[in-house]
Each structure stands twice: as C-alpha cells, then as structure tokens.
Amino acid sequence: MAKVLTGKEVVSQLSDELKERSEILERRGGSPTLAVVRLGERPDDLAYERGLTKRAEKTGVTVRKCVFPEDLSQEDLLREVDVLNHDSTVHGILIFRPLPAGIDDDAVRAALAPEKDVDGITDLSQAGLYTGSGVGFAPCTAEACIKLLKHYKIPMEGKRAVVIGRSQVIGKPVSMLLLAQNATVTICHSRTQNLAQVCREADLIIAAAGHPGTVTAACLRPGQTVVDVAMNVGADGKLCGDVDYEAAGKVAGAVTPVPGGVGTVTSGVLMLHVVTAAEREASRSMLR
C-alpha cells in the first residue's frame, strides 16, 4: 500500500513557521500584506478568496481586498495595479484570473511589479525561474509540489522525474524547480509516445495534464512517488486528479490525494511568498 502524502500536514507546519516570521515583521513595523484584486463576483474567485483569507489568518498575513466592478476598464485596472505597485505597505499582489473578456491579460501581467508578483505570472518571474536568477517567485502550485516532496523527505537529487504537462503554470515551472533540485527531468505532453513506458522509468511522477485517467496502472511500478497536481471534474461530477488513485495506492510507494494533496499546500506557498516579499522589503528599507 502506498503512503498517502497529504497536504494538510505540510501546510500546517509551513503556517506555524510563517506565523513566527510574520510576528517578527509586525514587531519591526508592518504586517506582511497581500492585496487581492478581484473584478466582479465569480463564484470560483469568491471560493478562492475565502480559502486564502483563512490561510492568511493562520500565517499572520493581512489580506487587503481590492474589489472592482466586473466592467472596470483596462485603463482603470492598470492604474489600480500601479497604485498597489507603489504602495510600500503592500508586499504581494494577486490578481484573480481569468480576467473578464476585453481586458488584455498580457498588459495586466506586464504592469505588475515583479517583486510583488507572488504567483509568478510576470515575464520576469518566469525568466527568473528559467535562468535561476531568483528574480520574482515561482507559480505557487509548482512550488507546492517541491514543498510537499521535501516535507516527506522524498529524494530528488539524481532521481528521474517525469513531468506530464508543459503549461507555463505547472509543467514547465515544476520542471525547472526539479532541475534546480538536481533531478533528471523528462517533460512529457500530449504528443509523447509510449507515456506508460516513460513513466515506468521514473522514480517520481508529477501529473499535471489536466485529464482524468492520464496515469494508469500501466504507468506505475513499485517504489515510485506519484504527485497528482490536476484538479479535474470526473464523469461522476466529483473532483479528481490525473492519476488512477486506486492503482497508485496499490502499486506506488507514495501518492498524493486529490483533493487534499498539492492543492492544499498551494495557498500556504502563496503566503510564504508574501512573507518573503515583506522580508525582502524590510531588508531594503534598512539599507535606505
């Protein structure tokens, strides 16, 4: 039976650590603050916001809600982002996306100050991840995979990692993060031939294809660690990942559940980025 790598225990330990770091920042003059920028009242956004707010409370992060009508013009949105970029009491900015139709996502991403880009959406954050320059932050879900693996002491150095999916949000950034951990990384995608064989060679599978049933029993061998990043709605209407969880439970060495795995860690990583951004700002202001 595979060990179940739950996110709860990871995020709980991370939250305790962040709470301490937030308290130190608060004593030095300012609580780490995340501005969330929301246009309209989409149920998905509201649910995400509630989750974030809870996690923020547990980590000592202040959430500043910046809510605008759904029909806010692009010009006005860019102006609001600019105000937040220049507000020294705001350390991280999270813009709920997808943005309403008519707003150019690229223009909004480009407007965001990279040092406050706590979800790694700007080109410079992405370049930082690719070049290892350390500018900006990684996308939270990608980094949550690494946090989870480290928490459970799953070795990565020199191991073979297979990443399924090549999106800018998960597949590519998690590949770059695994490479930085000295894993030998194989990036698979929809055009990959013999996916099952490629997966069986891996010590570590990161499934981020976004299709239920991508990782079948044929992909698995004993001893593997299987991280399921996807959040799909299955044929039965229930939330499910990319991995045949029952098969993985029988065959693999360890597996993350969906829900309750990587997704649970993601909001904790977002808070980690806010606290880190606040610490960096505090060091800079000491030098000034």
Next chain:
Amino acid sequence: MAKVLTGKEVVSQLSDELKERSEILERRGGSPTLAVVRLGERPDDLAYERGLTKRAEKTGVTVRKCVFPEDLSQEDLLREVDVLNHDSTVHGILIFRPLPAGIDDDAVRAALAPEKDVDGITDLSQAGLYTGSGVGFAPCTAEACIKLLKHYKIPMEGKRAVVIGRSQVIGKPVSMLLLAQNATVTICHSRTQNLAQVCREADLIIAAAGHPGTVTAACLRPGQTVVDVAMNVGADGKLCGDVDYEAAGKVAGAVTPVPGGVGTVTSGVLMLHVVTAAEREASRSMLR
C-alpha cells in the same frame, strides 16, 4: 556506419536563402546590419569576428565593427549600447563576451534592446524562449541544433530527446526548442545517475556537457541521432566534442562531427536573426 551530418551543407543552403532576403531588404532601403561590440584584441574574439564577417558577406549582412579599448568603463560601454539600441540602421547587436574584468555582465545584458538581441542573452529573450512568447531570439548555437536536425529531416515530434547539460547557453534553450518541436525531452546533467541508460532510451541525443568522453559507446544504440554541440580541447590538443565519435560512427544512425557540425551552422543562425530583426523593423516602419 552512421550518416555524418555536416554543418556545411546546412549553412550553405541557409546562406543562399538569407542572401535573397537581404537583397529584398536592401532594395527597400537598407541592408540588414549587425553591430559587433568588441573590447580589446583577444585572439578568440578576433577569430570569431573573422568568421562572422565571412558569413555576413555570404548572407548579404553588413557588419559594423564597434571596437573599444579593453579598459573602456562600464558607464561608457552602456552608453555605446544605448546609442546602438536607438540607431535604426542597426538591426542586431552582438557583444563579445566574456567582458573584461570589472564590467558587470548582467548590467550590459540588461541594457541591450531585446529586439536587437540576436544571440538571445537578455532576460526577456530567455523568458520568450521559455514561455514561447516569441520575444527576442534563441541563443544561436541552440537554434543551430534544430536547424541542422530539420535540414536532415530527422523527426522530432513525439520522439525521445536527451539533452546532456543544463546551461543557459545551450542545454536549457535547446530543451525548450525541442519541446516546441513536440519532442519528449529529458534534461541530464552532472548529477544524473545512469547516464548511459538514460541515453540509450533516446532517439536523439544532444551532447552539450563540455567534457570529452561524456557520450561513450555504452550510451548508444542503433538508429539514434547524435548531435555533438561541445567544443573541447582534447588531451592531444585537438578540438573534440563530448561524444566518442568513433563509437558513434559505428553504432548510431547519424552523428554530427566536431568540428564541422553544429558550430558551422551557428554563425548562419546569427545572420538569420539579423535578417529577421531587419524584416521586423521594416514591417514596423511600414506601419508608422
């Protein structure tokens, strides 16, 4: 016996094509122009410059030599780069590196206009390659590998490619380019375990480790294509690649020689970038 994939035939065809494109640009008012920025008289730089100048002649590209004393200050160098950035008759800028001690490479890279960055050294070019946004250009040697494979009609889509090396100049960018060709890409490096086994799984090996003897007979199987990107000086003082060329010649399906393989194509790709930059500038000026 493996087929020998020489660079000469690739660069010759590319040059003919570029010559035509350059002539069209010239008739429309301006020859595609590459500014080369050289500090001092390092023999390596001079040899590279001679090679470039020859290739430029064959492709209809004008080379403007911007030569400065070795002790030029960083401030003055940045000012010269700025002048070239704003000079509409210059389409590409190549700065010979490594720069003399005392000059901050990062500052110089950051000063370069991404649209003239024909060797893909700026953060925005790198981000463009990683995100697929198409901003800037890929590093020339990385793109030369793809040009060579396409010329010889080596299939990449769905094939397993193993890249040895994870540098920003070759390993990572060639991995991104192979991914864009829909290959399944494995990135190996100094911490990879069982390199020989990983290599034997590949249809295509790109060796860019920079160590002679990295790809031994044990890494090879019949039918593979082996691209050797490295330029090492062997124990005998002769130029050699990463691949045991004799073994590859016997076992593999196709192999690139060193010298005379990828390196030969690189200067052609640089000229391709200059001509492309000039064409983009010409389209922009038509819109103005």
